[in-house]
Amino acid sequence: MARHVIAPVNELPPGTRKFVTIDDRPIAIFNIKGEFFGLLNRCPHQGAALCEGPLIGLAQSSDPGAIEYTRLGEIIRCPWHGWEFDVRTGQSYCDPRRFRVKAYPVNVEPGAAVVKGPYVAETIKVAVESDYVVVDL
């Protein structure tokens, strides 16, 4: 497993996402209300670029007529077939037993730690005084 530096934290404000390709794997990094998450940008259903879909909430119902809409902005909806996945875990909401999108841990690390390594950051200049978004892969 290697740790890859994605971007300085201030380049990924809440509500944004960034697309990267690491070792031929397309990955999307999300900032959801200050928390960072990574998902493989390929829908396990038919292969669409899943993470280019809209971020929606989770509509659930305990009983017909009762609707709870929670977790706004934490569910990614595929741009092709509308399959929904939990950005936090990669869990599918329509077929969780058969399908899951690969989730990658994402953390914020101080520049000092990133400089020390072991991190991979060929295309990003790392400064000791900034914080960085780092994905484990």
Place this chain on the structure above:
Amino acid sequence: MNIQVRDLPEQAASVQTKSAQTKTAQVKTAIADCDIHPAPATRTELYPFLAKRWHDHLETYDKHPYQGMMEGPPYPKAQPNASRRDAYPPEGGPQGSSLSFMQKQHLDPNNVVLGVLNPLKTGQGLRNHDLAAAICSAINDWQIEKWTSQDRRLKASVVVANEDGPTAAAEIRKRAGDPNFVQVLLLSRNVEPLGQRRYWPIYEAAQEAGLPVGVHAFGFGGNPITPSGWPSFYIEEMVGHAQCQQSALASLVLEGVFERYPKLKMVMVEAGFGWAPSLAWRLDRSWQRLRSEVPHVKRPPSDYIRDHIWWTTQPMEDPERRDHLFDVIDWIGWDKLLFATDYPHWDYDDPSRVLPPGVSDANREAFYLGNARKVYGLA
């Protein structure tokens, strides 16, 4: 270690990524896509193909389909324009409105060697039959001008003013023998079930022209879109396409259309095929008991279905157990299925994902290409 960072998604960028992913894969098998939906880029793109009289009519009165609502689809769609969100052309316009982007996103990377165009927003289902005929004819010219003459892989469908049989037949005869066209296109929702005699001039002209008649899900007939009334949800419209197509197919068989037009071929487009055996069994059983009511139906209904009907695959039947899928296909015949993606619509089927393992090379080739070439006369 190679880290490529790119900015927020743009449609063109996602295409690059996809082709980069597949660069090292082996060359993809050539396929036919028997359900592609081209769209005009602007509201007035058809005007050059329409008489001035109709420009003014459209600006003043617009279109009035056979349905309660003045315009729009009977049910709202789950994605914009019922289409993939990554299929907007970079130059603007709705999904499916740019040939170059269709080539780049779909035809080239998926190695589509035969693409059948099925325009949906046409004059079909309009109450003003003269306007319907004018728009349909314009769409047919537009398909040649914008699509088939620009990319020889693409073939057009003759769209017709479906509720006006003689006018529709005249449009088919006008296009007969034109190699740009490979089928006549109807929709499944009409004012009456499709076997009824008001539609026979269409079948007569199609048989004469040697063109199969495709029946695509959707359309405007003014009737509730399910046999039990107007449903609450879009998902009911989606699954209702199968019910609607069953009524249409039963009508075609039971009215004697295939007795009257024995060379007619029909393609059921985008309405599933898993229901075909059960409909045929039920028809046969009832026909054994009620044959005297419909003496013009001389053979068991299942015979007509097997002989005259082809089926596009999208949205593919997707049972948990693949042997269930194979059982259904065995009944229908591997020679009757036509692969389709429905590009750019949102319930698109990716060609690499629809067939489970365990299919012979010959059946796979027939499914993806050979059957389409045969039924559309391009073999």
